[in-house]
Amino acid sequence: MPFHRRHGAILLALALTLPLYKDARAQTSGDLTLVSEYAGRGVALYTRPALQLRLEHDTAAGWYGGAFASPVTLDNRTQGQLTAYAGRARRLTSTLSWDAGVTRNTYLRDGRRNYHEFYAGVALQRASIRVFYSPTYYGEGRSVYLDLSGAYPLTDTLRLAAHVGVLHPFAYDGVAARDSADVRIALVTDVGDVTLQAGWQARWRTYLPDFPKPSAFTASASYHF
Template sequence: MLPDRRHQNRPSALAFLLLSCLAGAAHGQTSADLSLLSEYAGRGTALSTHPVAQLRVERDIRIDADGAGAWYAGTFASPVTLGGRDLGQLSVYGGRAQRLGTILSWDAGATRNVYLRDSRWNYHEFYAGVTWNRLGARLFYSPAYYGDERSLYLDLNGAWPINERVQLAAHAGLLHPFEEEHGAPGEGGGRVDLRLALVTDVRDVSLQAGWQVKGTSYLPGSRRASALTASASFRF
């Protein structure tokens, strides 16, 4: 799988729109978190094998009068390594979240991922999902995943309290690239990534220590994610 240059110069209208919403919204709530990770892994692939710092900022740009739903927009920044080069990732996203009851909700939106210094990897995704109590599921569709082929990704998450201070978080994901079904023998089928982590909060800092299955990496030349990971996130 190699990046498709047909998508290299696609204008980032979604990024411009979402950043404008973040800057210009007069009402709503803004949240942010700064995270330190032992490794940046995504969907079973190590996007950076070194410790990294990441920043995420999100804003509810309009909240319903009954408090049951809101539009939101956010941005995320992190260093990454793709194709043997150190790059910067900038992601912007936005969507709609709505509660359907006390424990059930849904959300849907879109994400644009831009890689500074090498736009061949740029791609966008559309997603929709539901959350029930402590369980959540989202389905992502990309027409050109990492600038290459169409893909679906199913993201499943859950959290269960162990005691008053510690909870167990679980993640399972299935990546399905469409065109690989017709590739070389053995290339087809989905890729599964699994992760378990212990999570605790110390005031405004969330600490995680986790274990993940070292599956097959989707990106050529990229390493599989490490088995053991750790992170600390500061909310402000």
């Protein structure tokens, strides 16, 4: 079973649904997700309930590519976000795998905010760590984002997901920027092909002052196909 199905808690703790390991067979999969609010890395990108779509194709050699779509609000303009990503994931041992790739974020009505990121990470059975580097984060300047995520089973059907992220923006136009951090904790369960999650999120400082702060409560329902 693919990583995003076996560890939906980690998936739901991230802004982008990028798996860290896949089965050694070609397959196409997707998720249709209803979120209470589209938030990521400590900022609210869409403050109302939103319907999001992710499609992905994996190859037997570990290569994968996919796309993610969601409504967003940038600079008081509601528009669409399209994210394309591609990479490769391979298992190192029975419990350890690595993953690396690139993403491209495109905003349909505000191309100034477009940016891409390079990422690399490793995953154990219940935890993962990833580093993202962007030359022009949200059209601003260079940044590095560290993502730590994990999931712990509480019962046969319920698990606890946790995520901590730290963003280090480099100087913008010669002005030093402050580091920021975000945290999310959620309860996650699967009902057939549907993953349900509800939890709490918060941030420390902000690197994008024009973006609203996300709500403390977060919830979503994802249908996997």
